Amino acid sequence: MIIYDLTCDNGHRFEGWFRSAEDFDSQCQGHLVGCPQCDSHDVRRVPSAVAIASHRDADAGTAAIPMPDGTTALVPAGTQVMALYRQLVRAVMEHSEDVGTAFAEEARRIHYNEAPERPIRGQATADECEELRDEGIALLHLPAIKDEDLN
Numbered sequence: 001m002i003i004y005d006l007t008c009d010n011g012h013r014f015e016g017w018f019r020s021a022e023d024f025d026s027q028c029q030g031h032l033v034g035c036p037q038c039d040s041h042d043v044r045r046v047p048s049a050v051a052i053a054s055h056r057d058a059d060a061g062t063a064a065i066p067m068p069d070g071t072t073a074l075v076p077a078g079t080q081v082m083a084l085y086r087q088l089v090r091a092v093m094e095h096s097e098d099v100g101t102a103f104a105e106e107a108r109r110i111h112y113n114e115a116p117e118r119p120i121r122g123q124a125t126a127d128e129c130e131e132l133r134d135e136g137i138a139l140l141h142l143p144a145i146k147d148e149d150l151n
C-alpha cells in the first residue's frame with residue numbers, strides 16, 4: 001500500500017491510498033481520483049512527500065510521519081524526532097483499544113453514538129478510510145513500526 005500526498009488544481013492537499021504506483025497512474029488517468037474538498041479531478045502528486053505504509057522492512061532507515069497540515073515528514077531513524085515518534089506510538093497503543101480489522105465498523109458506531117466514545121486503533125482498507133472520511137470521521141494514519149523499534 002502506498003500513500004501519496006496529492007494536490008488539486010485549487011491547491012487543496014490530501015492523501016490518497018493506492019495499491020501501487022501503477023494503480024495510482026491508472027486511477028489518475030481515468031480521472032477516478034477526486035479532491036475531497038472541491039471534487040476537482042485535476043489532481044497531481046506532491047513529489048516530495050511519499051510514504052509507504054505497509055512496507056515494514058523495505059525502508060527501515062526512515063519513518064514516514066503524518067503532519068497535522070496534511071504533509072508527510074520522512075525522518076531518519078535514530079534521531080530525537082524518531083524517539084519522540086516512538087513515544088507517540090507507544091502512547092497511542094497504551095491508551096487505545098485494538099479493534100483490529102473491525103476498525104471501520106467500530107469507528108462508525110462511535111461516530112453515530114452506537115458505541116461508547118473511546119480511542120480505538122486498528123487496520124482499515126483504503127476504501128474504508130475513504131468512506132469514513134466521507135462521513136466526516138477523522139482518522140490519523142500512523143505508519144507501521146516494528147515492535148523492536150519501540151524499545
Ligand SMILES: [Zn+2]
Nearest residue numbers: 008012035038
Ligand atoms: Zn480541491
